[in-house]
Amino acid sequence: VRMQSLLRTDAERNGFTFVAQPKVDRDGHAVGVELLMRWSTPAFGNVSPVEFIPMAEKTGLIGLMGRHALHAAAQLVRRGQDAGHPFTVAVNLSPKQLLQRGLEQQLMVACQRAGIRPDQIELEITESAQVDNMAVVEPLLRRLREIGYTLALDDFGTGYSSLSYLRHLPFNKIKIDRSFVMDIDHDSRAAKLLAHMVQLCAALGMSTVAEGVETQAQFEALRDLGVQEFQGYHFARPMPIDQWLLRLEDEA
């Protein structure tokens, strides 16, 4: 209860920070980042999003917090442009945000305030029982895609209705869950599943991103299977925004 009231206070005053984890292309060049929310409190120290995001969903604070994340994403796109090194920024959306009204408007306001175009923002959406009403979510996602946002299905393969998502929802890309990636170089079933996921996505016109890449061997195996983008500790851990911007300068 105490933690909940701290969360409310910080949701109201935007007391969160964000870190950025790079995504790289097949050559290992960074093409964008995923923005991840961080919360630090005097009483509880750093609280993991695995703990505070569900709390935010349960208490209804996720709407407000999600809005902060959208602004942070749009502002970061802006900083990349201003620095002369444009990159995409992915932001995680809670299923609750999809079901609340106003997401499209919130995104528009965030882009307008930052002076950026929607095509530099990626929206990461995880499979969830809350979103299995495709009739509600499908038209929203279709509109968002038409406006120009990139839609990514997060943690693919771990939810209970993955194929139904692929069938009904207009994703541009699929992020293959790290549980598949982890086992790719020593478990032939994981490798076969992954190979066919990549082919399936290609057949449906979607690109694939591998999450949780931790070794060069995994990177090479994934590249051989045709995966287009990669993310994981092998390339970079989530880092403070300023560190990411410095790194970008160095790489250029």
Ligand code: G
């Ligand atoms: O940041 P970390 O790697 O610990 O993330 C743990 C989980 O929290 C991931 O599933 C991630 O998607 C989620 N998460 C991190 N930041 C955000 C955010 O801004 N919004 C939502 N909805 N989830 C987030």
Ligand code: G
């Ligand atoms: O569910 P989502 O993909 O949004 O979660 C992102 C989470 O994955 C973050 O908590 C991030 O720290 C974690 N993560 C990113 N790369 C790696 C990795 O290579 N290995 C592991 N174990 N976790 C990772």
Ligand code: MN
């Ligand atoms: Mn994600």
Ligand code: NA
């Ligand atoms: Na994920």
